[in-house]
Amino acid sequence: MPPKQRKIAIMGYRSVGKSSLSIQFVEGQFVDSYDPTIENTFVKTTKVNNQEYDLKLVDTAGQDEYSILPTQYSMDIHGYVLVYSITSPKSFEIIQIIYDKLLDMTGKVHVPVVLVGNKKDLHMDRVVTQEEGKRLADSWKAVFLEASAKQNEVTSKKCVADIFHTMLMEIEKANGNTVQENNKCSIS
């Protein structure tokens, strides 16, 4: 089977770890320093359920309540990884605004979304509970995962690559395809 071409955007408030999650997935490393992103596209070939995907990952600039989303984000993007930090109530508020803007812009009632609560390693600074994240994702009929880009960990027994693999599977489902669920850390 030829590889499928997929484009995913990773969005959220400033400093929630969008670049860190992207770099952990693409390069397998964590960078502690903070360098605000303008926009960056990563390319990676990855395999899920025996299907190869040529993935373009658009790491967007941090958005706030006043940001106007570039219209190209509604045109050639197959799915959205929406990220907040479990240590930032503001980022949780902003992610809901971004989701509403996406629906408005695409004119759709449902877009493939994976909601990610990042920085789950910072237990002491947690302000957004897992239940709040799950409830929000449920209201969108989206998948919810908590992650640590730093520790390359996602919910239980999974790693950052699984965020993107889950996203690819959500896109398959949105296209009417059935998918196999995977419950351990993916390597590629």
Ligand SMILES: Nc1nc2c(ncn2[C@@H]2O[C@H](COP(=O)(O)OP(=O)(O)OP(=O)(O)O)[C@@H](O)[C@H]2O)c(=O)[nH]1
């Ligand atoms: N402890 C911890 N720190 C993290 C994690 N993910 C990111 N960080 C740190 O948070 C800061 C911001 O991370 P970035 O990945 O640059 O955030 P961003 O969302 O891309 O930021 P913008 O480009 O401004 O939108 C950096 O200092 C990271 O090292 C994580 O899972 N745990």
